[in-house]
Amino acid sequence: MNKWLTVEKLSKNFGGVKALDEFSCHFEQGEVVGLIGPNGAGKTTFFNVLGGMLEADSGSAQLNKKKLTSIPAHRIANMGIARTFQKLRLIRQVSVLENVMLSFRNQSGENLVSLVIRWSKVRTQESENYDKALTILKRVGLQEKAGDLADTLSYGQQKLLTLACCIASDADLLLLDEPLAGVSPSMIEIVLEKLRELKNEGKTIVVIEHNLEAIMDDFDRVIFMDSGRKICEGKPDEIRNDPRVIEAYLK
Amino acid sequence: MDYLIHILILIGIYVMLSSSLNLVAGYTGMLSIAHAAFYGVGAYTVALMSLNLHTPFLVNLVCAIIICGIFGAVVGIPSLRIKDDYFIIAAFAFQIIAFSVMNNWVSFTKGPMGLPGIPQPNLFGWKISSYPDFLLLTVIMCVVCLLICWRITHSPYGRVLQAIREDETFALSLGKNVAGYKISVFVLGAMLTALPGALYTTYISYIDPSSFTVDESIFIISIMIIGGAGRLWGPVLGAVVLVMLPELLRFVGMPNSIAANMRQIFYGGALVVCMLWRPQGLVGKADVLRK
Ligand SMILES: Nc1ncnc2c1ncn2[C@@H]1O[C@H](COP(=O)(O)OP(=O)(O)O)[C@@H](O)[C@H]1O
Ligand SMILES: [Mg+2]
Numbered sequence: 001m002n003k004w005l006t007v008e009k010l011s012k013n014f015g016g017v018k019a020l021d022e023f024s025c026h027f028e029q030g031e032v033v034g035l036i037g038p039n040g041a042g043k044t045t046f047f048n049v050l051g052g053m054l055e056a057d058s059g060s061a062q063l064n065k066k067k068l069t070s071i072p073a074h075r076i077a078n079m080g081i082a083r084t085f086q087k088l089r090l091i092r093q094v095s096v097l098e099n100v101m102l103s104f105r106n107q108s109g110e111n112l113v114s115l116v117i118r119w120s121k122v123r124t125q126e127s128e129n130y131d132k133a134l135t136i137l138k139r140v141g142l143q144e145k146a147g148d149l150a151d152t153l154s155y156g157q158q159k160l161l162t163l164a165c166c167i168a169s170d171a172d173l174l175l176l177d178e179p180l181a182g183v184s185p186s187m188i189e190i191v192l193e194k195l196r197e198l199k200n201e202g203k204t205i206v207v208i209e210h211n212l213e214a215i216m217d218d219f220d221r222v223i224f225m226d227s228g229r230k231i232c233e234g235k236p237d238e239i240r241n242d243p244r245v246i247e248a249y250l251k
Numbered sequence: 252m253d254y255l256i257h258i259l260i261l262i263g264i265y266v267m268l269s270s271s272l273n274l275v276a277g278y279t280g281m282l283s284i285a286h287a288a289f290y291g292v293g294a295y296t297v298a299l300m301s302l303n304l305h306t307p308f309l310v311n312l313v314c315a316i317i318i319c320g321i322f323g324a325v326v327g328i329p330s331l332r333i334k335d336d337y338f339i340i341a342a343f344a345f346q347i348i349a350f351s352v353m354n355n356w357v358s359f360t361k362g363p364m365g366l367p368g369i370p371q372p373n374l375f376g377w378k379i380s381s382y383p384d385f386l387l388l389t390v391i392m393c394v395v396c397l398l399i400c401w402r403i404t405h406s407p408y409g410r411v412l413q414a415i416r417e418d419e420t421f422a423l424s425l426g427k428n429v430a431g432y433k434i435s436v437f438v439l440g441a442m443l444t445a446l447p448g449a450l451y452t453t454y455i456s457y458i459d460p461s462s463f464t465v466d467e468s469i470f471i472i473s474i475m476i477i478g479g480a481g482r483l484w485g486p487v488l489g490a491v492v493l494v495m496l497p498e499l500l501r502f503v504g505m506p507n508s509i510a511a512n513m514r515q516i517f518y519g520g521a522l523v524v525c526m527l528w529r530p531q532g533l534v535g536k537a538d539v540l541r542k
Pocket of ligand 2: 044
């Protein structure tokens with residue numbers, strides 16, 4: 001087993017609810033994998049456990065042979081994992097640009113000591129990051145909104161901004177929780193285009209999504225889960241025609 | 252004239268107290284009720300050192316900064332690593348404990364009788380004794396304090412503080428060590444209280460525990476909220492308004508016994524008005540009490 005990211009028998013209970021029930025899977029570098037399943041299947045919980053926002057009851061996850069489970073969330077993020085949230089999270093009371101600038105990792109100005117003794121380095125890095133942030137905003141088409149409060153963006157633009165934050169993090173693994181939900185058809189095209197760009201850059205992307213018509217063909221592989229368990233996985237066409245998947249979506 | 256300078260010095264003291272609290276509560280969203288206790292720790296450190304060890308002012312000030320920082324770490328590290336609820340309780344407990352130590356450890360702090368005769372500061376041969384001298388020292392300290400606050404809040408570090416106030420989970424997902432930031436800013440806020448602590452001690456030349464009560468903490472919080480939490484100039488404006496207005500009451504000829512009660516009513520009233528009509532404070536945008 002030399003997969004890039006391996007997940008073995010992760011379990012997570014909420015009271016009596018088995019949100020994750022010995023869930024196992026693996027991901028190769030550069031893949032775009034769809035994680036699908038009915039509401040309450042445990043998809044978001046999987047992201048939360050992987051990202052360290054929730055502690056698993058049992059099981060393990062490893063990125064590049066480094067253990068992820070039982071490591072604090074911020075350290076997992078710094079190992080090269082970025083994520084978006086189903087219930088959109090942004091800092092709404094600061095500007096769009098500042099949200100992106102916040103997302104760069106390892107900034108020397110985020111350390112009190114370097115703030116005092118390496119002020120000039122902090123300043124240089126800050127002005128470099130400023131330019132980088134503008135470039136990223138241009139890339140997702142939000143450059144004109146750079147100075148606006150994040151709160152004033154439309155829902156679709158806010159989703160693009162969360163994507164911009166992921167880009168700024170320079171993470172290798174992106175976990176996207178329903179990036180298309182609630183987004184207008186024209187905006188969906190933009191988001192998908194950005195996903196393809198990121199894939200071409202070699203990012204590994206795991207996408208939770210219900211809007212299968214729009215996104216299915218962009219997946220290299222699809223994992224179908226229900227009741228905290230992996231039911232089946234395969235190429236998009238195999239999953240589309242799998243009777244278990246059809247049944248779950250019809251019931 | 253001396254009276255006016257006295258008021259300006261008091262304003263300066265409260266500018267420093269509420270600005271340092273603003274880093275912790277206004278920018279980071281951790282409403283600490285222990286600020287007067289740290290202020291007291293700084294003040295007592297300077298007083299006891301200059302009375303017992305006869306060390307120079309600058310040495311006393313540096314020691315006070317360090318000791319305030321240590322107490323900040325003792326309160327912050329265990330509680331901020333768990334949950335906000337524990338922090339609120341830990342800060343409150345520290346406020347209560349610090350006050351009772353000042354009040355009851357009579358052999359060390361002279362208890363409620365207080366410490367009289369604290370020597371005036373001497374900075375590199377500059378003997379600070381007249382009102383204008385103290386005003387100059389106040390201005391210098393305020394500038395230093397506000398410069399520190401400015402640099403911190405207008406930096407990547409300060410950006411993370413605001414992110415933590417708005418959404419901790421998001422900050423975590425961006426790789427920010429939320430607990431580390433909370434602890435460091437809390438320790439820093441505690442260290443900064445040593446400046447007004449040292450100033451007050453040497454200026455009044457007498458301290459007793461009654462200056463460092465929960466009421467005083469609430470007063471500092473009121474200044475920050477009414478002025479505008481999460482804004483650099485908020486606490487400055489808040490300090491001017493809240494220190495000056497009661498003096499104005501006295502000016503219109505209200506007897507002292509009534510004025511004391513009026514002050515309490517005034518602070519309470521100002522807070523209520525602020526909560527209702529301007530929760531972001533006079534110049535502010537952050538709503539610390541929303542959480
Ligand atoms: N923090 C939580 N506390 C209690 N139950 C939760 C929590 N998060 C998720 N659950 C439950 O776990 C199950 C899986 O939820 P979730 O992972 O959000 O599903 P999905 O994202 O696939 O729709 C659901 O039954 C949900 O009610
Ligand atoms: Mg979900």
